[in-house]
Amino acid sequence: MTGFPGQDHQRVHTCIAVRVAGLGHKDVWARYFGLTGAADEYELDAYFHGLMPFTAAEGDLVAHAVNELIDEIPPLPRAPYSTGITRALP
Amino acid sequence: MKSIPPHDELPLIFGRSRGFLLSEQTAHEAVDALAAVARNLTGHAYGAGVSLIDQGRCTSVGATDPEVLEVDTLQYALGDGPCLSAWFTNSIVRVTDTHADPRWRPWAEAAAAIGVRSCLSVPLQKGGTAIGAMKLYAHTPQAFTRNDELLLLGLTKSAAALLGHIQTTDTPQRISDAVKISLGTRDAISVARGILMERYDLDGRAALERLIALSRETGTSIAVLAAELYSRPDRQHPDGHAVQDRHDEDRRRGASS
Secondary structure: OOOOOOHHHHHHHHHHHHHHHOOOHHHHHHHHHHOOOOOOHHHHHHHHOOOOOOOHHHHHHHHHHHHHHHHOOOOOOOOOOOOOHHHHOO | OOOOOOOOHHHHHHHHHHHHHHHHHHHHHHHHHHHHHHHHHOOOEEEEEEEEEEOOEEEEEOOOOHHHHHHHHHHHHHOOOHHHHHHHHOOOEEEOOOOOOOOOHHHHHHHHHHOOOEEEEEEEEEOOEEEEEEEEEEOOOOOOOHHHHHHHHHHHHHHHHHHHOOOOOOHHHHHHHHHHHHHHHHHHHHHHHHHHHHHHOOOHHHHHHHHHHHHHHHOOOHHHHHHHHHHOOOOOOOOOOHHHHHHHHHHHHHHHO
């Protein structure tokens, strides 16, 4: 397993994305595994902690799994304006 | 880590699921032992046990005697009793004499008939929520002291810590559901990768990169893309590469004629 440019940048920012979105590591792994990821849960944990480098392809799969999970988070409810209240109600 | 998903991951996952089941058994055994400790340390108690209450379903674990099970089952059948009350009110319930206690009369009378005269029930708490109760039964009235209460309180903390991990009885089911879904998408994506590899003469890695790129462009999840890719009757690629398909079709026709 060899490093590639931007490897740490990708890992760190994937970690930040996971943390900010409040995603569980188990959920991330399950999605990554579903996307044909090859690493097990502990290896993924080691990757997040910078203890185990992933190939660019595997790193991209992790990033993609995280992004899919983030996209699935429902948007926050928005405050309605005085106009169009009745239309906004379900 | 290997670059190709190894099949030997499956025993690992299923082994992990089995681990959860084993830990449930281990927790029950530990609670059995705690109930026995509770009974033995309070000299006046003849039996001890733990009731678990989850979504209205009551189960007894760690019952030291068949009589404990009988008195517990009475409570569950009647829908009322000291342990259900301890759980419901999340507070200690003391029954000093089943002959005299005005509460839960049907249960108290039936318990007295079996020979149970007093009862001490302490709620099991998990994160401030009661998940059941641990109780002691005695054949004599006013059998339990303040010290017995403190002892039982201490033991319920350990019991709750053990049982709290398995209280959600659907945990193993949920895990295997997640694994099932993951395996399903893995399968679909593998097929889709194969289609892309054959169609565009790519290696496995490039095919996956293509899927990721397509997913990013279209804002569609890879699983959905993969499902579309192999279920489309016209085999038209979602990115509009139907032309390539026609070439493939022509090539096949040419080869067969």
